[in-house]
Structure formats: C-alpha cells, structure tokens
Amino acid sequence: MSDFDPTTLATQLAGYDILALQTSIQTQTTTLSAQKKALTALRTALTDFRTAITGLNSSSNNVLKNTVTMNQEGIASITASASARKGTYSLNVKQLASAQQKSYSDLTDEDIKNATGTMTINLNGESLDIEMDDLKSLSDFASAVNKADFPSADDPMTSTSEQNGVTASLMRVDGKVQLMLSSDQSGEKYDIQLDTSAMTSGQDIFASEALITKGKDAKFTLGDSTQEYSSSSNTLDNLVDGVSIKLTGTTEDGKPLVISVDTDATGTQEQIQAFIDAYNTLKSTISGLTATGNSTDDRGAFAGDASISSLSNDLSNMLRKTFGDENMTKFGITSDKDGKLTLDKDKLETQLKADPQSVNNFFNGNNGLIKAMDKSLDKYLNTSTGLLKGRQETLDRQQRDIDSKTEKMNTRYDSSYNRYLKQFTQLQKVMTQMNNTMSMFS
Numbered sequence: 001m002s003d004f005d006p007t008t009l010a011t012q013l014a015g016y017d018i019l020a021l022q023t024s025i026q027t028q029t030t031t032l033s034a035q036k037k038a039l040t041a042l043r044t045a046l047t048d049f050r051t052a053i054t055g056l057n058s059s060s061n062n063v064l065k066n067t068v069t070m071n072q073e074g075i076a077s078i079t080a081s082a083s084a085r086k087g088t089y090s091l092n093v094k095q096l097a098s099a100q101q102k103s104y105s106d107l108t109d110e111d112i113k114n115a116t117g118t119m120t121i122n123l124n125g126e127s128l129d130i131e132m133d134d135l136k137s138l139s140d141f142a143s144a145v146n147k148a149d150f151p152s153a154d155d156p157m158t159s160t161s162e163q164n165g166v167t168a169s170l171m172r173v174d175g176k177v178q179l180m181l182s183s184d185q186s187g188e189k190y191d192i193q194l195d196t197s198a199m200t201s202g203q204d205i206f207a208s209e210a211l212i213t214k215g216k217d218a219k220f221t222l223g224d225s226t227q228e229y230s231s232s233s234n235t236l237d238n239l240v241d242g243v244s245i246k247l248t249g250t251t252e253d254g255k256p257l258v259i260s261v262d263t264d265a266t267g268t269q270e271q272i273q274a275f276i277d278a279y280n281t282l283k284s285t286i287s288g289l290t291a292t293g294n295s296t297d298d299r300g301a302f303a304g305d306a307s308i309s310s311l312s313n314d315l316s317n318m319l320r321k322t323f324g325d326e327n328m329t330k331f332g333i334t335s336d337k338d339g340k341l342t343l344d345k346d347k348l349e350t351q352l353k354a355d356p357q358s359v360n361n362f363f364n365g366n367n368g369l370i371k372a373m374d375k376s377l378d379k380y381l382n383t384s385t386g387l388l389k390g391r392q393e394t395l396d397r398q399q400r401d402i403d404s405k406t407e408k409m410n411t412r413y414d415s416s417y418n419r420y421l422k423q424f425t426q427l428q429k430v431m432t433q434m435n436n437t438m439s440m441f442s
Contacts, residue, residue, distance in 0.1 A: 007120070008095055008425050010416075010417050010421035014413050014414075014416035015413070018120075021405070024405075025406055034301040035096065035301050037301070038302055039391055042289055043388050045286070046380060048430040049278050050280040050377050057115070057363070057368075057374075062363070063271040063359055064268050065231070065264035066123060066242075066261055067261070067267070072255070074248065075250070077248060079244045081261055082240060084261050086356065088261075089222070091221075092222075092256045093218070096218055097186035097232055097234045099184070101181070101212040102182075102192055103179065103210045104169075106208035106438035107205055114201060115199060118198040119195070120192075120198065121181065121193070128145075129198075142169060142244055142268075144166075148165075167181070185232065187215055187231075188216060194206050223256070230256065230379070263353075263356040266353050268322070268348075269345060273343060279315070279341055284311065289301055292304070312377075315376075321367075323363075323367065324362040324365045324368060330351055332344030332346070404408070
C-alpha cells in the first residue's frame, strides 16, 4: 500500500484514454507545420523571383545594356537606355541654357508693409497673384511667392513636364537686404514680369528692378549642318531616341562632341545571367517542395500537390513561348533535363551583333517575357485571389480544427483524470481501513 498513488494511476489511465486522439493530433500538427513552412518558403521564393525579374524591367534598368562614349569630357553627361540604337552622333554646343534672376535692391520691409492690393507675377503665359494686404516684411513676401506654383508646361526637347515657377530669396549685400526673384526653369521664355496695376498702394515699390542673370536657351547644331536648334533646358531627352543628354559645357569651333552608342555585350550577358539565376533558384525551391522522395531524399511537403506542381509547369511552358517574334534559344538560353536554364555566351554575342533590339523585345517589350511572367505570378501571389492566399486560409482552418480538437482532448483528459483520481482515492481509503482492521487481529 505504500506504493499505491492515486495521482499517478489517474494520470496514467487518463493518458491512455486520450492516447489515440493525441497521436492523431500530433501527426496532423507535424504535417500542418511542414506545409506552413513549405508555403512560406514558396511565397518567399516567388516574391524574390518576381522582385528580381521586375527589377530587370524598370524605367532605369533593362536586360539589354548599352554603352555611351564621348570624344571629350566636360561637355555633357549622357546615358543610353535599352531602346537606344547603335550609332554615332555629332553635336556642336554653342550656348548653355540658363535661368533668369532679377533683384530689387531698394525694396524694404516698410514698403511691403504699406503695400495693398494684388501684385501679379507673369511667367511664360502663366500668372500668379500675390495678395499684399497681410504681408508685413520682405520675408513674408518671399514666403508668399514660394508657397505658390505656376502650372506646368512641356518643353519639346524634354520628355516630361516640369514645374515652372518663381523662387524668392533674400540676400544681404553690403549690409542691406535685397529681394531676389529667380525662374525655376532655364530658357528665354521664362521671363519674370511683375504687374502692379491691381495694387491699390505701393505700385512703384518694385521699380528698382535689375537683371542679374539673363534667361537663355541652349543652342546647338548637329554634325556639319548649319541649322541651329534651341532648347530651354540643358537636358535633351528627345533629341536621340533612348539617349538622355545633359549639357554641361560648350564645344570649341571645329571640335564637335561625338557621341557613340553601342551594345554592352558584357552588361547584357550579366543581366540575362541574373534572370537565369533567379529562375533556377525558384525552380530548385519548387522541385524540393514537390519531391516525391526516395531512399536518399526526403519527400517534399507539397509532393503530389497538383496546384503547386502546375506552377512549375506554367513557368516552363512560358519559357517555350515566342516573345517579340523570338524564342529563348535564339539568345543561347536552353533548359536541361531538370528544367534548369543555361546560357551559351557565344550564341548570345552573335545575336547581339546581329540584332541587339531583339533582346529588348524578347525580355522587355510590352508583350515580352518578363511582363508575361509577372502577370502569371499574380495567379499565385495576388493578395486577394491568389492561390497561395487560398492555401494559407486552408492551413489556417486546419490549424483552428486542430486547436478545437486539442481543447476537447484536454477537456476529456481532465474529466478522466478527475474521475480516476476520485475512484483511486476512495479505493486507497478503503484499503487503508481494511489494512488497519486486519492489523488489529494480527
């Protein structure tokens, strides 16, 4: 009787009561944990692959790389995008563009304080009204100008609309503060004009206007032509397709700036290899997750999963398609028996010499491989309707089911334990009484 312990017996028997359910829950938990880990790995691999390929199809980065060389430095900084065509261009830069700047040296805080009505700043056909009534100082006036912007307008030589406005600043010259108005854009057309006709007092306070810097257009000729071209900006984005030219100096007579655009075979090869490496990494991850397993390799968490296996097939099928009237073998890209990609550098170099733009059309065209792949990945990664989101929701439901079963198992265990404990405690009590009674006769 000294070894008789109701608590130990109750614990053992209650454990036996839930043993089958406990084993089932442990098996489900192990499987679910593996699938959760696998799903996270797959999502990470797909996201990394998508980031890698979209990074090769941005406004600043493409698979096809071009190089730019110049015969002299200090005249311009030049970049060439993938759309730039191989060629040589000659440029004679006669004048750089500059922005206009005017000063108003006799203007004081008191002049601003006493002025009333509306002063209008006109610039390139646009106007900006400055209400003078509440301004108390030159600083207030400068702030009022700088808080407002003029509408934007296009320059035919630049590719984007730029903000056209006026910046007001204060400078101290010989101990005296003076107002400076500067055009935010260079060019002759950005001429700052002040209209004080709507001011009710102080109309003459801006009369002491001085031109500090004249607004000028950039002027240049092409090759041996004498026809002169001009641009309000020093940045020429539309002069040569795919080439951005930022003028920084002028050329000497008879010494034009010669710009040569050529294909960067090494850079392009590195870009294609980056694509291949990203694809092969994703392919390896999927293969591991869907592996059927054997005596030496583990079985993947998604082995036999048709929806996950279809992802690998989708990617492989897409690589066999034609984009930009070409297929990947034209660029020396082939697939081995495991679906991994390899690159034949010599074949790629041959194609780059023959038709470099075919690389751009295949990978980066509007209907190119990268956009098609990115769109196909949305089927899996879309945060609303993606397959992985649906799979995660399924796993979450399974986890809730396991949690519910675990809670019921714990309740069953507690009930069995309390019942057994009560029974064995009563038995212990009876046996103790019997033992005491028997000891009296002994």
